Amino acid sequence: MNAKQIHRFVERYLEATGCTILEKSPVHFKVKLSPAADRELTNRPYYWSFVDRTGVEPETMSLLLVTDAAKYDAMTAEAESAGAGAGGPQGGAAEQAGMAALSRSFGFVPTGLGTRMPRDDLHFGSRRLEQLFAAARRGGRFVCLFQQPDERALHPYDSAPCTPWLGVNVKVGFVCDMKREEMHAFGVSLATGTVVERFFDRLQGLKLSPRLPANVHVTGASLSLKKAADLIEQALLQKLKTYDYGWAAAANERLKEELARLAHYYEPLLKETDDKQREQIAAQYEARKEEILWQLKPRVVTEIVNAGVFHLSGLA
Amino acid sequence: MHPIQRPDRRASGTGKTPHPDVEFEFDRTWVDELAERAARNGPWDDWTLFALAVEAERAKLVTSFDELQALRCLPAFEPMPHQIATARKVLHEMGGRAILADEVGLGKTIEAGLILKEYIVRGLVRRALILVPASLVLQWVRELNQKFGIPATAQKKAHSWHSDFVVASLDTAKREPHRELLLSNDYDMLIVDEAHKLKNKKTSNYQFIQQLRKKYCLLLTATPVQNDMDELFNLITLLKPGQLGGQSDFAANFVADKRLPKNEDRLQEALSAVMIRNRRSDGGISFTKRIVRNIEVKLSPEEKALYDAVTGFVRQRYDESGRDLASMLSLITLQREVCSSRDAVFLTLVNLFKKTAEDSPMRSKIWELVEFIRRIQANSKAEKALEIIRTTNDKTIIFTEYRATQEYLLQFLKQHGIHAVPYRGGMNRGKKDWMMDLFRGRAQVLVATEAGGEGINLQFCHHMINFDLPWNPMRVEQRIGRVHRLGQTNDVKIYNLYTTGTIEEHIVRLLHEKINLFEMVVGELDDILERLEREEQPLEQRLARLVLESDGDADIRRGIDALGRSINRLRADAKRSPKSSLDSVLPVLSVVPDGADAAAEARP
Structure with missing residues (x-):
């Protein structure tokens, strides 16, 4: 993942979780988190259990997410020299001393405890990005979606049939003391039992909605999800049999x-x-x-x- | 953070498999939940997050068995080629079980961190236990977090054991109730720093480590063999029992004498499967230069008078005691202190005064010396040091042997508007770290009495003043090692202050000109001093005797020359004869690649 891809990823995550973007450039976001994102990202379980029990209005945190540290630093340095002396970072020294004191007793302080707008550099492998990855994974486990029919092609009184498919993204690991991985996306038609590969890529081209569109009806499924899972396992096994061991x-x-x-x-x-x-x-x-x-x-x-x-x- | 499952553990084996050589397991944990959500018509997750999850997993995918994945996750820091080569070898050829035995200062911690990171990235390590000496716990936590982005925590309370990456002291871990808790866990990786504490299989340390359940294991030590061959056997048995055969095979095949190996080639082959030892002298590991300058300081007439008076006093006592060196310790100290500062001398004199009987004639003599101190107005050395600090106008560390000198210097520098902070052995860990932070930040000068002990890594500073020189060359080397280490990007400037017409002048001459201490490598010096001790007395005692027994300056000079000659003879011996110990087997275990190779490997 390069800086651009990371930037795009972060943007989509923030939008999907309803965060308020206060300021952005191609290399950074200043964002006020939504309650959902705050729960995922700020590691404040006690605060959130307090909010849940007392019902007070939650105060979510704001973050500075930098997706290209070098460019961001250059940008801010430029801005600073342009508006020279206009309210530099007051109390920076005291803050630093505070951090140093904390780090003496804990060995390390994650950036941005105590500061009002903690900065995170989101390079690949950074902890904040890992956290976003994990949050996406937790927040996107199971979906149920309907394809929007192409409106122009359809007569207003017609009802288009659509078939339910089970789509599964599976990570395969080849493990001994070392490890190699592959990703596969299988789809099984719950009507016919047809199994296809690269299913996720097909989905990405489609318009999908969580609600059943007006002029669409769902045909019955003849396969249970369990049976469909069996079919995927079989298909995967067949595929794996062709590999070199x-x-x-x-x-x-x-x-x-x-x-x-x-x-x-x-x-x-x-x-x-x-x-x-x-x-x-x-x-x-x-x-x-x-x-x-x-x-x-x-x-x-x-x-x-x-x-x-x-x-x-x-x-x- | 969210233990979904642990797919890296052995597959339970459903009988179905794509190939007889592997076990296969199909993840079905999701089927029921999806079915339940479908039955209840929700709740459903967000399609964008669903897509992002796939994208994230694709980005993290480990597409190759071989390529180091960790490197693309470490933008803030670039490991040295020999460290990368070491990590590669441990991962690909040793299956993650190894003894990292690099010489001091080559970055064993970095190597271990790199290996750990790689396994984490590959999803092969989720929990790791890192056992180190208590004084190194915070340093490890800091390195793992800052350099590698590994969320390691220091073990402080019972609940910290539940963190995924815990750094703790071995001494704590092996005690109840911690011991039982740790033995009930499985650790994907165990790292033990200073693993030479595991040489004796009868100790509780050894037995504890043996009982811990671990998949991968790294033992770090700069001295894999200190005394005898059995230590080596024990260490390796901890890691891979049978690697050197059974105990009796080992004795029969590889041991000529307690301290002497035989069948070196075969032993080396067996060792190379579990041990890596990089040395400073290997190619590809480059250090910056050491630039040594000896700075002459002329004593003021008052200081010279004190020096002469103290020397006279010490020699007189020595003669009276029947030339018994053992009873002279505090007086020899006095002789050394007089070259450092009047404050140091004064403190020792006061203590001496308190110890002597009230009616002893010594007391009046001590008072006479105090009178000499009283007449001294300025410290010529301190002024010289100030001059150096002002001209470099950069971070500088001053080493002195004496607490009183340290206090004096702090005071003196403060008077002259230079921000200086102290560092000494007696400080607790927190205070030491605090002083380091200050020195890294606002303070220009660090005045230190202690050079030994880990934790003072001062790569950001490259000026060093030896305010007084210890008579033990190892201590000098330790001082330099704090500053002149891997990661130092500048040439290191070392200023030795010496006062003319005193013993110091001779010491500087011996260390610098005669034995060329400042250009020696650590291991070499160690070896020579050990030899010297075996043949005669320790160097410090020989110097003391020289000072106390010589007739005037020319005599000392002759003595020093003789000493220099005998050290150089030992050095030549050391080079000629194959080393007595196992070191003859160890050096070839280095993994340092050729120059071209190294450059190519730095970043994929």
Whole structure:
């Protein structure tokens, strides 16, 4: 993700969660969070439980989100030199001293505790961006959407049929002591059981709405969601069968070696020692074997990122 | 933050698999919830967030087994090539279990942080436990947060153990009730700093680490072998039992004598699978230069008078005591202090006065010395130091051996409008950090009495004044090491102040001209001093004897020359003979890449 993509991402997140953008440029946002976004991003569970219990009007936080730190700094430096001396950052030194004092007892203070408009630089891998990623994931798990029919093509008294599809975004991990990942988007027609790939990309081209449009009717689903999930699993398995598993064979080889090495170390030790100690050593041996399996055993794991029911008119 | 699930643990295995070499598991945790929401017709999430979630996951996707993903997440900081090479090797060839045994100052912490970050980015580590000496806890927390964006917390209360990334002291962790709690957990990664504390398998440290359940494990130590071969065996067994065979195999195959390895090639091969040791002398690790200047200070007549009086006093006592060096400690201190400041001398004299019996003739002699002190108006050295500080007009650290001198200097600099702060061993952690913050910020000068101990990393400063020189060269090296380390981008300027016509002049000559201390590498110096001690007395004692027994300046000069010669002989010996200890096996474990390679690897 480059700075531009991050900027676009942040903008869409802020809009989707109803935040008030106070100021923006191509490299930053100043934003007053909506209650929903504040709950996700500011890590103030006690405050929010207080608001929930007492029903007071919540005071949400404002953030300065910088999506391109270098350009933003250049921009502000320029602005500052232009309006030289016009109300520079008052009390900056005192604030810094305060932060330094906090960091002495905690080792580290996340930027922007105590300051009124904390600044976050949102480079890829930064904690705030990670948090936005996680918030998007939590806030976008399950959807149910309807395709808006193309209005011009439709006679006003007609009703267009649309078919329900299950769409699933799944992350596949190929794991031993290292890991590689892939994303797949499967769609299953709940009417026919047809399975398609790259389903998410198809969706992105469509106009989707959470409400059933007026002149559209939904055809019945003949498949349960459970059955549809089975079909996706099958399709994924079929796909995965065509992959190369040299990495897994190599990992198994290493696993075998490691286990042999362990046996070479522990088995003579078990023979030599008396009963009382043997138990201890046997337990240790077991624990080591467990650890090695945990570390090396090759496996393919899946994780559903999100899923939804999509009522589409184009596809059967 | 939100434990959805832990997909990295072993798949439970449904029997279905795309290939016999792997286990496969299909995530079904979502089916019921989606079905329930569909049945109740909601609540449904937002389509934009749904799309953003997919976009985020795509951006985070780890598309390759090999490429270091962590590097693209660290815009604020660029690891050195040898650190990246080390991380790569641990990840790709060692499966995340390794001993990082770089020499001091090459950034073992950075290497460990890099490896941890990579596993986190890949989703292979969600929980890590980092055990370090108590004095390093906050420093680790700071480095992990600031350099790597890893949300590490220092263990302070019982509940901090539940954080995903905890830094704690080994001594706390191994005690109940913490011990039981930690042993009941699984840690994706365990990091132990200063791991040479784990050499003896009978200790509680060792047994505790052995019992912890961990997937990946990094042990950090600059001295993997201190005394005998068994230590090495124990350390490696902790990490990978059987790597060096069973205990008896090890003894038969690799041990010639307690301290002497055999079959070095095979041993080295076995070690290289679990240990990485980068050395300063390896190519590709470059330090800035050290520029040493010896600054001559002429004593005022009053100061010279005090120096002579104290020297006379000390020698007289020495002769009276029947030349017994052991009973002379405080007097030798006096002899050294007189080169530093009258304040230091005065304090020692007062203590000496209190200790002597009331009717002792010593008392009147001590009073005479105090009279000499009284006559001194100014400290010539301090004025010289002030001159240097004013000309550099930059952050400067002043080292002195004596507390009283430190107080005096702080006062003196303050009078001359220079903002200086103290640093000493007796301060607690918080105060030390505070002084560091001040020095980093507004203060221009740091006056320090202590150079040892971690935690003073002063890369931002490159001027250093040795107000007085310790007689132990290791302490000098420690002082320099605070400033001259990885991350220092400027050449380091070292100013040694010495007073003419005193023992100091000779010490500077010995350290600088004769043994060229300032250009030696740490390990080398250590080795030589150890040899010196084995053959004769420690260097400090030999210097003391020289001062106390010589007849005049020319005699001292001859003594110093002889000392310099014997040190240089030892040095030549050290270079010629293969080292006595295991070090002959360790050096080749470095991963420093060639220059071209290094440049290419810095950023993908």
